[in-house]
Amino acid sequence: MAGDAQLLAIGKQCSHSSCLLVDFLPFKCQHCELPYCQEHFLARDHHCSKYDETKHNRVAPNCPLCNEPVTIPPGQDPNVKMESHFSVECSATTGKTKTKSLPVCQRVKCGKPLYSPIRCDKCHKQFCPSHRFPSDHGCSPTSAIGASRLLSLNTNSITTNAKSFNVKASAVGTTVVDAVRKSIPSSSSETSSQRGASSVSTPSKPTSSLSKAFSKTDR
Structure with a gap:
């Protein structure tokens, strides 16, 4: 008798009238809050008197077209x-825009309304309980994405600046070469004209072919 009393003190009897099984880990009904065994803990199994099907068995299926509950x-x-x-109401058949009063799960192809959203610490997005873990929603941290985007933007800007600098340098080089080419014929023509003028203005000294008629000895 003492052993039975100790067992009853540890466990609890199932509240179902036809069972009365002593369960060491009993279940408590969420409606009537009475202990039951594993076979009778559901409201329909023990015919719970405080269970209201109109309040607790609400159905909200998702629309197969717009995925709205x-x-x-x-x-x-x-x-x-x-x-x-x-x-x-359906936006797919009526063409109306969706008006979302509640946030939805941000996993692709989920879209469940979030009455108590769970925010991921890595990507800072909101998910439903089924997709709250990073492995369930294909988590991609925003810091890594931002760093990669910033790196790509910097690379693109550097490449663009280098291309524009090369274009400007080639344009300047072409202008300088054209100016040099234009100046070369004018300078050569000026040099040749100067040479011609000097040859015309400077007369050559006449050389006398006759010797002096008288010398000092002849005087």
Whole structure:
């Protein structure tokens, strides 16, 4: 009897009337807060009196066209509500722009509305609980992306500046060469004209072919 009392003190009995199993790790119902075993802890298994299906079993399937969650009111047929969404609210069929009041998961092809978003410490984006880990959403840190973009921008600017400098240098060189070529014929013509003028203005001294008629001895 003492051993049974110790076992009962450690575990708890299942609250289901037809079970009463002593479970060392019992489950607590979130509605009636009574302990149950593994077979009876769900509300439908122990016919929970405090479970309201209209409050807790709400359905919000995603639209297959616009991927927006469609809330199904209690007691309404989901097919009727989805048809109404297609004809009035769906952006794919009506052409209306999406109005997002809640942030959505930023993983590609997810788009779940985030009632309590989880921000990644590496890429600083918001994700749903299913894609909160870096391996689940293909995390790419923003610092690495920013550094690579900055490096590519610097490289492109340096290349552009070098090309413009080469173009300017070639243009200046061409201008200098043309100026030199134009100055060469004018200087040569000026030199030749100066030579011609000097040859015309400077007369040559006449050389006398006759010797003097009288010398000192003849006097």
